[in-house]
Amino acid sequence: EVQLVESGGGLVQPGGSLRLSCAASGFIFRSYWMYWVRQTPGKGLEWVADINQDGSQMTYGDSVRGRFTISRDNAKNSLFLQMNSLRADDTALYYCAGGIATSGYWGQGTLVTVSS
Amino acid sequence: SSELTQDPAVSVALGQAVRITCQGDSLRIYYPTWYQQKSGQAPVLVIHGNKYRPSGIPDRFAASGSGDTASLTITEVQAEDEAVYYCNSRDSSGVRWLFGGGTKLTVL
Numbered sequence: 001e002v003q004l005v006e007s008g009g010g011l012v013q014p015g016g017s018l019r020l021s022c023a024a025s026g027f028i029f030r031s032y033w034m035y036w037v038r039q040t041p042g043k044g045l046e047w048v049a050d051i052n053q054d055g056s057q058m059t060y061g062d063s064v065r066g067r068f069t070i071s072r073d074n075a076k077n078s079l080f081l082q083m084n085s086l087r088a089d090d091t092a093l094y095y096c097a098g099g100i101a102t103s104g105y106w107g108q109g110t111l112v113t114v115s116s
Numbered sequence: 117s118s119e120l121t122q123d124p125a126v127s128v129a130l131g132q133a134v135r136i137t138c139q140g141d142s143l144r145i146y147y148p149t150w151y152q153q154k155s156g157q158a159p160v161l162v163i164h165g166n167k168y169r170p171s172g173i174p175d176r177f178a179a180s181g182s183g184d185t186a187s188l189t190i191t192e193v194q195a196e197d198e199a200v201y202y203c204n205s206r207d208s209s210g211v212r213w214l215f216g217g218g219t220k221l222t223v224l
Contacts, residue, residue: 045151045204045215100213104149104151
């Protein structure tokens, strides 16, 4: 059974940092592009970042470029998102996903709230 | 283009068919992926590559498209099909990913 389990979300003040983690199992993690997608409460989905299979290629959405860093550890089947300089509009449920255009593996999300 | 446009809401009577559309320039290049999201749950992939349904997705879900518009058609709609449906595709540059705004399907 495919499982993606996110962790690391929480309440943080504007300007602060958080590191999200995603533990993957049930599929060959090292063979998949991996993604972070976020969803504002009650609203739609927004692609945040993605990373290729060996971690050598990363791409970011315009709203997070320069503040967020995606990375992975294939030995530990783990995906990460380092979020710096957080703003109120980064408040969202953050999903870890794999193969979004084919396999559609998604976690249940971890909630990030940016507020003073 | 950097957008995928969906109608915000559509309703359909139980047992009837419904079409959900997604419009964007990138759809001239890329087939969209369609996701179903029920309240409080993660998105579930229902169609990819314009025709492929993952195991467990009923064959009443089908996709089509022409030009800059893609469609998800659900025939013989069931009560459990009530959800928000999102289209997803790369943008025209092929670098970034886009999601449509979502269409909330209400089953009457």
